[in-house]
Amino acid sequence: MSPAKTGTSDRGTQAYQHLRELIVHGRLAPGSRLIETEVAERLGLSRTPVRSALQRLMQEGYISDPGTGRQSRPYVAPLTQDDAFELLHIVGEMEGLAAWGAAGRDDRDELVADLNRTNAELLAEAEGSTPSREWIFQLDNRFHRSYVEGGAGPRLLALHDAIKPQAERYTRLYVDALLDQIAVSVQEHQVIVDAIAAGDPDLAQNSVRTNWRNAAARLSGVIARAGELGSW
Numbered sequence: 161m162s163p164a165k166t167g168t169s170d171r172g173t174q175a176y177q178h179l180r181e182l183i184v185h186g187r188l189a190p191g192s193r194l195i196e197t198e199v200a201e202r203l204g205l206s207r208t209p210v211r212s213a214l215q216r217l218m219q220e221g222y223i224s225d226p227g228t229g230r231q232s233r234p235y236v237a238p239l240t241q242d243d244a245f246e247l248l249h250i251v252g253e254m255e256g257l258a259a260w261g262a263a264g265r266d267d268r269d270e271l272v273a274d275l276n277r278t279n280a281e282l283l284a285e286a287e288g289s290t291p292s293r294e295w296i297f298q299l300d301n302r303f304h305r306s307y308v309e310g311g312a313g314p315r316l317l318a319l320h321d322a323i324k325p326q327a328e329r330y331t332r333l334y335v336d337a338l339l340d341q342i343a344v345s346v347q348e349h350q351v352i353v354d355a356i357a358a359g360d361p362d363l364a365q366n367s368v369r370t371n372w373r374n375a376a377a378r379l380s381g382v383i384a385r386a387g388e389l390g391s392w
Contacts, residue, residue, distance in 0.1 A: 171205055175213035178203060183222050183236055184328050192236045194223065221247075221326050239329060241380045247327045248379070252372025254320050255308055256365040262311030263356045263364035271310040272357045278303045279349045286342035296342060297335045303349055307356060307368075330379060337382045348374060 348371040355364035
C-alpha cells in the first residue's frame, strides 16, 4: 500500500472512531443530520476519509440513510424498540453460546472467581451513594466479556467483536435510565456464574439468554415511555 493510501486509511479510521464516540455518548443525538462537508470541517479532514467513515458507520447500523446519490441525507440512527430487541437478542444468543463453552472448561475456576469479583463490584458501585454510570457500564461490559473470552472460539469471538459494539448505545441507555434495576441484573449475572461454576453448559447458555432478553424487555419499556429517539 502506498504512503498516500495508508494516510487516507488512517484518517478514515480516525474519523470513524471520532464519530462513533460522539454517537455512542450521545453528543451526536439520534436523528442528527450528518452533512459530509460540515463533518469534514468539524474534524479538520478532507471529505474522502469522512465519506469512508460514514459508510462504515452506516454498515454497522450507527447511521441511517434513506436516500441515494444527491438525495443522500445520512443521519444518526434512531434508538428504537425494534432495533434494541434485535440487537440485544442477537448478543444474547452469541454470548449464550460462549457461556456454554465456558461452562464446559475444566480450568474454569479462575474465570468463576473473576466473574464473582466483577459482579460484586458492580453491585457495590450501583448501590453506592454516588454511583458512576460510566464505571457501571465498564464493569458490566467486563463481566460479559470475561465469559465470552473464556468460552468463545475465534469465529464466535470475531462475530461478537463485530456485533456487540453496535449495542453500546442501548446498554449505555440502560445504565442511564435503569440504574435502580442494576441489582436485578446482578442477580441474573449470579445465575450465570453459578451455572458456569457447576459445569452446566445448558443452564449457563439459557441463563445468558434470559439476562439479555430481560434486559431487552426492561429497555423496551424505557423507550416506550420516553418515545423512540430520533425517529422521523
